[in-house]
Amino acid sequence: MNRRFPALGAIIDLDGTLLDTAADLAAGTNAMLAELGRPPLPVEEVARYVGKGGEVLVHRALTRSLDGRIDAGLAARAMEAFLRHYARENGARCRIYPGVVEGLEAMRARGLKLACVTNKPQAFSESLLAAKGLAPYFDMVVGGDRLPRRKPDPLPMLHVCERFGIEPGRMIAIGDSDNDAAAARAAGMPVLVVPYGYNEGRPADAIDADGVVASLAEVPPLLEDAQP
Numbered sequence: 740m741n742r743r744f745p746a747l748g749a750i751i752d753l754d755g756t757l758l759d760t761a762a763d764l765a766a767g768t769n770a771m772l773a774e775l776g777r778p779p780l781p782v783e784e785v786a787r788y789v790g791k792g793g794e795v796l797v798h799r800a801l802t803r804s805l806d807g808r809i810d811a812g813l814a815a816r817a818m819e820a821f822l823r824h825y826a827r828e829n830g831a832r833c834r835i836y837p838g839v840v841e842g843l844e845a846m847r848a849r850g851l852k853l854a855c856v857t858n859k860p861q862a863f864s865e866s867l868l869a870a871k872g873l874a875p876y877f878d879m880v881v882g883g884d885r886l887p888r889r890k891p892d893p894l895p896m897l898h899v900c901e902r903f904g905i906e907p908g909r910m911i912a913i914g915d916s917d918n919d920a921a922a923a924r925a926a927g928m929p930v931l932v933v934p935y936g937y938n939e940g941r942p943a944d945a946i947d948a949d950g951v952v953a954s955l956a957e958v959p960p961l962l963e964d965a966q967p
């Protein structure tokens with residue numbers, strides 16, 4: 740990639756970008772399904788349902804379709820069960836993707852401010868990042884239940900820019916899905932995507948982004964010094 744990005748800060752997605760959390764999400768989902776008398780789903784299928792937060796995952800898992808909806812009563816019961824089970828499974832099997840620590844170290848060494856913006860609930864996100872030793876890299880974590888709207892809405896991205904005092908055009912977003920790219924674009928922020936995460940079953944090169952990077956370690960060489 741020839742393009743360089745003048746960034747003073749970065750916003751990085753969690754599930755499918757920093758951590759491979761599909762197995763833990765599947766364990767939480769399948770424990771919820773078992774409680775409701777439903778059969779378990781394969782990890783690959785649950786991974787396709789990840790991206791728009793826990794509520795959407797629950798609707799998808801119970802209808803086995805990306806845009807299926809269940810009634811509000813069942814959804815409430817299923818969500819309560821999912822959160823209860825996922826609290827136990829969160830972090831049990833997940834792993835840090837290759838290049839993540841290297842990329843975060845190099846971005847910090849360049850003086851970038853770093854935020855993790857995720858659709859995973861705040862409490863689960865903070866405990867997971869801490870358990871995996873990634874929390875110290877981040878100045879800020881914005882979970883999916885922290886603000887009135889989540890990705891693909893630009894609100895969490897703009898919230899971080901405001902808190903950092905950095906213009907969106909002087910930030911870089913890094914994610915694994917259309918949700919990340921749409922949120923970044925709508926916020927006026929350049930966005931790079933990784934090809935190894937979850938994009939609701941669609942390939943990463945189909946995402947409307949400014950480029951695909953094999954890992955986070957490929958990001959720092961694409962940055963250039965910027966003025967605020």
Ligand SMILES: O=C(O)COP(=O)(O)O
Nearest residue numbers: 753754790791792857858
């Ligand atoms: O929890 C989800 O649905 C996805 O979370 P992410 O925004 O970290 O990819």
Ligand SMILES: [Mg+2]
Nearest residue numbers: 752754755915
């Ligand atoms: Mg993601």
